[in-house]
C-alpha cells in the first residue's frame with residue numbers, strides 16, 4: 080500500500096476535567112473525546128527540546144546499586160535503570176519474578192488497586208503459561224534476542240495517541256519492519272510499577288490475537304516499546320479511509336477481540352481496559368490483533384503528565400466509578416463494533432455522504448439518526464455549532480449544517496459537551512446496531528445488544544459471546560480477511 084501512515088498528522092481531540100470519581104487510580108482522570116480523524120499529533124510534552132532538559136547524567140556501570148548512587152539519581156533516571164534491569168532480567172533471569180500483579184480469578188470480579196496482589200517473590204504470583212517452566216522469556220515472539228534501539232532506523236510516523244508516538248522502523252539486524260512506540264515517562268513510584276507490569280506482560284504474551292512484542296528500552300525520558308508492525312493499520316484508520324466495515328468482517332473483528340481478551344484474562348489475569356478501534360490492528364496476512372492493553376487512560380495520563388483521558392468507549396458502570404471487570408471491555412467492544420459497521424462513532428450524528436452533499440435540505444433532515452441515541456435536539460444543536468467548511472466550496476447554510484458532522488465526537492469541529500455525552504451513556508438506552516440505510520443480520524444485532532447491556536450483571540461474558548450464532552456460523556475465512564485487508568491498503 081502507499082505509505083499509509085506517513086501522512087497522518089494533527090488531531091482534534093479535546094478533553095475536559097473529570098467530575099466523575101474513579102476508584103481505580105489516585106491520579107485524577109479526565110475524559111477525552113474519540114479522535115476526530117486518525118491523524119494524531121504529539122501530546123504536549125513530547126518535544127525533544129523539552130526532554131533534553133530532563134536528561135540525567137550517564138549512569139556509571141557497576142555502581143548503580145549503592146544507596147548514594149540511587150539517591151543521586153533523579154527518579155526518572157531510576158526508572159530507566161529499572162527498565163534496563165527488567166530487560167536484562169528477561170534475557171538472563173530464570174526466576175520468573177516480575178512486577179506483574181495478579182488479579183481475581185473470576186472474570187467478573189472487579190479489579191481495583193486494592194484487589195491486586197503484588198508478587199511476593201516466592202512464586203505466589205500466578206504464572207503465565209507463556210513462561211516456560213516459570214522462567215521469564217528471554218526471546219521475543221520469533222525466538223530472537225529482544226530488540227535494542229540501536230537496531231532501529233526510523234521510516235515514518237504511524238500516529239500519536241494520548242500517551243506517546245508510534246513510528247514505523249526498520250530493524251537493521253533482522254531486516255524487517257517493526258513499530259516502535261515511545262511513551263513519555265513520569266517517575267512517580269506507582270507509575271513505575273505499572274509500566275514495569277505492562278512491559279513484563281507484553282514480554283510474556285504470545286497469542287495470534289495480541290500484537291507481538293519485540294523488546295523495550297529507555298530512551299531519554301521515554302520508554303520505547305517495539306512491536307509487530309501491522310501493515311493495514313488500526314481499524315479506525317481503515318474505516319475512516321475505506322468506509323464502514325462490512326458486517327461479515329465486523330463479526331471476525333469481534334471474534335478476534337474476544338479471543339484476545341480471553342487470552343489476556345485466562346493466561347495473564349489482566350483486563351485490557353482500552354478496547355476501541357484504534358487499538359485493534361490488522362495486517363495483510365488477514366490477522367486482527369489487539370494492542371495497548373494495560374495502557375489505561377489513567378496510566379497514559381500519568382506517564383505523559385498531559386491532560387488526556389478516558390475515552391467515551393467507557394461502560395456506564397465505569398463512568399459512574401465502578402471497578403473494571405472484563406465486562407467493561409465487552410461494552411467497549413460493542414461500541415467499537417457499531418462504529419466499524421456504521422463508519423462513525425455510535426453516539427454521534429451520521430457523517431455526510433457525497434450523495435447527501437447534493438441532497439436537498441429536507442433530505443438533509445433525514446441524516447438525523449434516531450439510533451445515534453443522542454436526542455435529536457442535541458444533534459441539531461450540535462449541527463448548528465459546527466458549520467465548518469467541507470472543502471468543496473459550497474458554503475450555503477443547509478450544506479454547511481449537514482457538513483458540520485453533528486456531535487462531532489467522531490468528526491471534526493467542536494460541539495457537544497463531553498459531560499453531556501457521558502451522562503447520556505449512563506442515563507439513556509444503549510446504542511444499537513441499526514442504520515436506516517442498512518439491514519444488519521439479526522444475529523449481529525443481538526450480539527451487539529448482548530455486549531451493550533447496561534447492567535454488567537446481564538452483559539454477556541467473552542466466553543458466552545463466542546458461542547453466539549453470529550460468531551459460530553460465520554462463513555468468513557482467513558482468505559477473506561486477507562483479501563479484505565489487502566483491499567484496504569491497495570486503495
Ligand SMILES: Nc1ncnc2c1ncn2[C@@H]1O[C@H](COP(=O)(O)OP(=O)(O)OP(=O)(O)O)[C@@H](O)[C@H]1O
Nearest residue numbers: 237238239240241242245258306307308309313357
Ligand atoms: N503495531 C502497530 N502497527 C501499525 N500501526 C500502529 C501500531 N501501533 C500503533 N499504530 C498506529 O499508531 C496510532 C497511534 O497509536 P497509539 O497507541 O499511540 O494511540 P491510539 O491507540 O491511537 O490512541 P490512545 O493513546 O488514545 O490509545 C494508532 O492509531 C495506529 O494507527
